[in-house]
Amino acid sequence: MQLFDSEYFTYKENKLFCENVSLEKIAQEVATPVFVYSKKFMIDRYKELNNAFENIPHKIYYACKANYNINIIKLFNDLGAGIDVNSAGEFYRSLKAGANPKNLIFSGVGKTKDEIELVLENELKLIKAESYGEIELINSIAKKLGKIAPIAIRVNPNVDPATHPYISTGLAENKFGIDETTAIEIFTKAAKLGNIQLLGIDMHIGSQITKIEPYIEAAEKLVKLVEELKAKGISLTHIDLGGGMGIKYLDEKPFTAKEYADAVIPILKKTDCEIFIEPGRYLTANSGCLLSEVLYVKNNLDKNFIIADAAMTELLRPSIYKAYHHIQPVNISINEEFTADIVGPVCESGDFLGKHRKIKKVKPNDLLAVMSAGAYGMVMASNYNARLKPAEVLVDNEKFYIIRKRETLEQLVQNEFLI
Ligand SMILES: *Cc1c(COP(=O)(O)O)cnc(C)c1O
Numbered sequence: 380m381q382l383f384d385s386e387y388f389t390y391k392e393n394k395l396f397c398e399n400v401s402l403e404k405i406a407q408e409v410a411t412p413v414f415v416y417s418k419k420f421m422i423d424r425y426k427e428l429n430n431a432f433e434n435i436p437h438k439i440y441y442a443c444k445a446n447y448n449i450n451i452i453k454l455f456n457d458l459g460a461g462i463d464v465n466s467a468g469e470f471y472r473s474l475k476a477g478a479n480p481k482n483l484i485f486s487g488v489g490k491t492k493d494e495i496e497l498v499l500e501n502e503l504k505l506i507k508a509e510s511y512g513e514i515e516l517i518n519s520i521a522k523k524l525g526k527i528a529p530i531a532i533r534v535n536p537n538v539d540p541a542t543h544p545y546i547s548t549g550l551a552e553n554k555f556g557i558d559e560t561t562a563i564e565i566f567t568k569a570a571k572l573g574n575i576q577l578l579g580i581d582m583h584i585g586s587q588i589t590k591i592e593p594y595i596e597a598a599e600k601l602v603k604l605v606e607e608l609k610a611k612g613i614s615l616t617h618i619d620l621g622g623g624m625g626i627k628y629l630d631e632k633p634f635t636a637k638e639y640a641d642a643v644i645p646i647l648k649k650t651d652c653e654i655f656i657e658p659g660r661y662l663t664a665n666s667g668c669l670l671s672e673v674l675y676v677k678n679n680l681d682k683n684f685i686i687a688d689a690a691m692t693e694l695l696r697p698s699i700y701k702a703y704h705h706i707q708p709v710n711i712s713i714n715e716e717f718t719a720d721i722v723g724p725v726c727e728s729g730d731f732l733g734k735h736r737k738i739k740k741v742k743p744n745d746l747l748a749v750m751s752a753g754a755y756g757m758v759m760a761s762n763y764n765a766r767l768k769p770a771e772v773l774v775d776n777e778k779f780y781i782i783r784k785r786e787t788l789e790q791l792v793q794n795e796f797l798i
């Protein structure tokens with residue numbers, strides 16, 4: 380069977396380690412299912428991206444929806460990143476993690492009045508508006524609070540990011556942003572409002588993008604808009620390229636940070652704007668694995684099933700996007716192999732982690748590592764079937780820390796009352 384190629388998850392004497400901690404040890408001490416993250420991975424990826432853009436004024440905003448444990452937000456905040464938040468909840472988490480509101484930017488197609496009020500009262504850096512209606516609402520709330528709201532406008536550049544349709548966001552048919560044809564008109568109208576300060580132009584064309592061309596095309600469109608706006612007397616201070624950089628789940632060959640920077644910097648340099656980048660998956664996905672124990676192995680009509688203690692409630696991506704996560708045993712001293720579906724205990728046929736996988740012949744109590752689970756894993760975990768949300772562990776060289784305890788049965792009903 381193929382093993383996932385990673386310098387952060389490696390086998391030592393046939394046992395899988397995260398950095399220098401044995402996953403077997405984590406399973407023994409914390410139990411399963413548990414998300415395990417490598418701290419070094421996240422630091423390395425942040426630095427790689429930051430260095431790639433060193434020749435142009437820039438700032439990385441970590442899109443914390445990918446993994447918003449407050450320790451992960453703190454890690455990127457401490458490295459010097461800003462944080463991109465999508466809701467009052469993510470804003471609150473970022474403040475709890477110790478982030479300065481002046482480093483927080485707020486995205487989202489449906490911000491509520493309460494959310495806008497909360498972030499303006501806390502003097503965040505920037506709201507990224509997605510419609511004229513929203514801009515008017517921000518203006519009126521800012522007026523009421525006696526403030527000037529710093530905003531950018533998200534433009535939908537209508538490029539095809541060639542990714543899964545559910546995670547493409549920059550096509551004309553998607554709900555995000557303002558279409559490129561009316562952008563100038565909306566910027567011009569917004570510039571006349573009294574309690575708005577127009578700072579930037581923003582895009583986010585999709586996720587898990589492995590080709591560089593859509594970014595080049597979109598960056599060219601944004602630069603053109605920035606130049607047209609300047610000619611009309613509207614000077615912007617930043618261009619936000621959004622996130623979406625693709626990663627390797629198995630055999631993908633995504634562009635590197637350096638290739639990305641080298642492709643877009645010459646285009647962006649034509650303006651004197653600061654560049655914002657908002658990666659989520661790129662900084663976290665391959666930092667993590669979901670560690671799970673095999674409960675049963677069975678055979679139905681010649682089909683093998685490995686029933687694991689992790690399910691769609693821990694990792695939803697296979698069920699909703701048919702996403703591929705490589706799955707491998709923690710102990711690979713087993714010789715025999717077979718082909719099996721790896722499924723969870725949830726009462727849904729859509730509850731699977733991997734289908735038709737060639738894998739070592741594991742047995743009950745063996746451990747499995749579901750790879751690339753550091754992004755859009757725990758944040759999508761649910762309590763369906765009244766399952767307890769799993770624990771999270773951060774590994775730092777030969778030490779590991781529980782950064783979220785497993786939920787308890789009491790917590791499942793804590794907000795309910797018998798009437
Ligand atoms: C989701 C999102 C991101 C991060 O996307 P990744 O694919 O994880 O890099 C960045 N910006 C915005 C506005 C988003 O919605």
